[in-house]
Amino acid sequence: MSLVEVTDLTVEFGSLRAVDGLSFRLERGAALALVGESGSGKSTVASALLGLHHGTGARVGGSVHVAGTDVQGASDEELRRLRGGKAAMVFQDPLSSLDPYYAIGDQIAEVYRVHTRASRRAARARAVEVLEQVGIPDARRRARSRPHEFSGGMRQRALIAMALACEPDLLIADEPTTALDVTVQAQILDLLHTLREETGMGLLLVTHDVGVAAESVDEVLVMRHGRVVEHGRVSAVLGSPSHAYTRELLGAVPRVDVPRTGSQATDEVVLEATGVRREFGRGKRALAAVDDVSLTIRRGETLGIVGESGSGKTTLGRMLVGLLEPTAGAIRYEGQAHTGVNPAVQMVFQDPVSSLNPRRSVGESIADPLRARGERDEGRIRRRVTELLERVGLEGAHYGRYPHEFSGGQRQRVGIARALAADPHVIVCDEPVSALDVTTQAQVVALLGELQKELGLALVFVAHDLAVVRQVSDRVAVMRKGRVVEEGPADEVYDSPQDPYTKQLLAAVPALDPEVAARRRAARRELAAA
Template sequence: MSDIDTASVGGLVEVSDLTVDFGDLRAVDGLTFRLARGAALALVGESGSGKSTVASALLGLHRGTGARVSGSIDVAGVDVQRASDDELRRLRGAKAAMVFQDPLSSLDPYYAIGDQIAEVYRVHTRASRRAARARAVDVLDRVGIPDAARRSRSRPHEFSGGMRQRALIAMALACEPDLLIADEPTTALDVTVQAQILDLLHTLREETGMGLLLVTHDVGVAAESVDEVLVMRHGRAVEHGPVAEVLGAPARSYTRELLGAVPRVDAPREVGGAKPGLNADAVSEGGIVSEGKVVSEGKVVSERKAVSEGEAVPGSAGTGGAGILGAGPGGAGPGGAGPGRADPGRADPEVVLAATGLRREFGRGKRVFTAVDDVSLTVRRGETLGIVGESGSGKTTLGRMLVGLLEPTAGEVRHEGHARVGVDPAVQMVFQDPVSSLNPRRTVGESIADPLRARGEREEGRVRGRVRELLERVGLEGAHYDRYPHEFSGGQRQRVGIARALAADPRVIVCDEPVSALDVTTQAQVVALLGELQRELGLALVFVAHDLAVVRQVSDRVAVMRRGRIVEEGPADEVYDNPQDPYTKQLLAAVPALDPRIAAQRRAARRELAAV
């Protein structure tokens, strides 16, 4: 029976006893599930749970890779296991299409977006070049790309992250597939763009009747987007059912622990601390943050040590600020007299970092673009300042100026009262993407050793000894010195980045989106590690992120940026519970809700607002 003859038989996707082995590693173990036509299912789990492996297996992408795939896979009437290479090519794009996590690496940088979409359409339909070009413009317009005819001639680097993701969705829609597989489609997007992409997927499902298989580690994204949830762990199904039941009343302890690890934007910071104050070593052993405790295999490993109000944290030099764990020095909010609005240039021994009137422009003449515009702020010893805002708001540019990687066009940065000249070892940075910030040709030990050698340390034994200490301090092994970045997981690579920042003995660490691409448990591990280091070393942290829930839980104060300016600043709970600026309210309204009913109400409200 041909694939066309069987297309109407059974569900859209039928998977039975799927098993995938890579050598001695079993990535998927006996998985069975079904997706009806027009329905939406989310595969949810930690990194390494097998989610993406399942998605790739549905399109036969493991064929020829050496992976051993067994079990039954039927997609849109095609028996994927028995299909010929030609049948698989007809399946991919025409009946089932995939949107990958990183649109920049999925798009050819040398060709215009419209040409790439047109090529996909021509391959599957044999349409003329003119018809294919018109189809590309049509689908770009359909996914909300403004001025689609003109922008179709743009190359990927000329699109923002959200627009590139829309372009990938447009490419997937070009042949009107029955099934759309979206593999972490919103991982690196800010909350407002994420909400736009999720609303787009929901609208496309309603208009086309296509089925959606969503692969995500973000439980909130699942609540916003699907009818059913399948929770995976170690390649197996842990729990499967309607999204409201699984997220509202999970039956399995692992699902409850996974939900407990999700930072909540509506949860106030606890007196004496927040989730990052957990024991990092316990979390790094595979535990999950749940209800203020570290839980591993359903057992409590360690509990948060509360810090009474006003109690100083060890290493904080006697300040009233308890950093991540304590009540923090806080401030009086916008326009008040707290540290956030104090004169950044005043002599205050507790101010370790101060910026006054920072401005940064790019380009020249009529093409000049102001990325940061007249920003002033202070960071006190042992304090965490969170900086939030959409992509393009100037957060990363500001962070790079604070470190000295970018020189301001105007204004100045002072470290402990002294004007900064060049890069100061006392202020270090943990970058968003540890893959691109670590040299793949050098061992992680050599990368961590760079700041030591830059300070004049030449004795090899001392360098290696200090690097081993740093590796162990961040939860890795000293023997990892001679390993390369590709041998580590994402969370481990981020630990390497933290170790490299610590090598310079800094007073301040600027963290630029340090957990944006990590699942909730790995995210909890990294943030817990930062909290522990802050308490022990008295570090000040500047935490730059678009994840508002994480920022609330880690920050003493929060500054909200929009179009290069700080539009609101104050104590974290005050900004989140009683936002004053309309933009802050807009950001908070875009955060995914774990309750599907609330998610539906917010989606309807966004539609009404867009229609005005």
């Protein structure tokens, strides 16, 4: 019997059929990726494998067998034995899966004790063992740390360690690298591959990133609207896709080897940072998040700023907008030193959910910059907001809707409309597409490009995704530990990187060719072992 056997699976939530007649198998030791856009049903399938829809009101049809357990007919006790014991799940956001009040090691030990009835001492020893297995340095000491004391990549490793504690036959990884830097993402994908080789477990990877699938699995199952549109070996599906939707997904994936075209940059410097430094804390404990950075942004161009979490790129972006004052150095707008918030320099944030007031309609949020400029005529405000909504691809009738009524891509369009309301000359985009699937990401990037050409905007595009930055940027600055380590025309930085850190970042970008991905993985292993 296969490790996973799914036959004619359907999952309905009220009148919505989220999964519609899905069938597939996964053998022991094999790896399968479920790929598709948000809303395609892939995470719903992953939850069905562990019986997580039981008792939720969802209607589940068809048959699901996992590691010899009939999930549909299983009792609560059988499902408890399955979850964590025979099959384990790693979720997208480890912070929401880890208890902030308890040490990482204690949480792993508790999972192990529930399934094995081991003693506390044995469970603590097992926790340290699996933390070492997933590459946590000084695991015995770090087992006593709480989640907030770990970086994002380390938290994801800890969650994988928790999943491995009981030596499951199947690991389900639901978007395990979405919020991670490119180098940390590569480390997690390499870890999953190594664990599969060493333990023989099966891997079901849920992802909207086709490049992540190419790095990690043997087979790909492409989903759309709850149905399978294509299924086969990863090399065949990604190399010669037969379905139009798969070709559309692949076409939307940004490529690190494809330069930007059609820029309308001028020589006029509109925004400038000169020797800026920003410290947090005081005295000996002061931390320089940005240290002696100088950059220029010209009218009509896009400057990409890349780097890992903690590199200082977001802090720099907030100083450019005026949300943070430099500790030293100066920000100049059109040649004049400027302090405080500058209406001519607006920001589009990474998470539109947290930057939009959930209790106010999107129309009112977009209207805020208009009222801040002194506009009092409600008729003119309404007409301008309607124009902006329509300009970013939404409907004027959406004025009275609230943020929760929109998809992630639509909320990001609202954020762009709000930035445009101030008639800016510069927009700083802080990770504006990092949480979006590839087709929605492509739409938002295309919208920014259209607005730039139409309005002559200068854009600062802050991101950890090097492929997206290559797609949109005329020039690129690479940041590490608060400093710019390399800066220049995008083609030069990407095609002939000079700094070892830039080379490291580019080498970690997922490859769509599985053979290339395998060679890169082998090279990273050799480098790590050296």
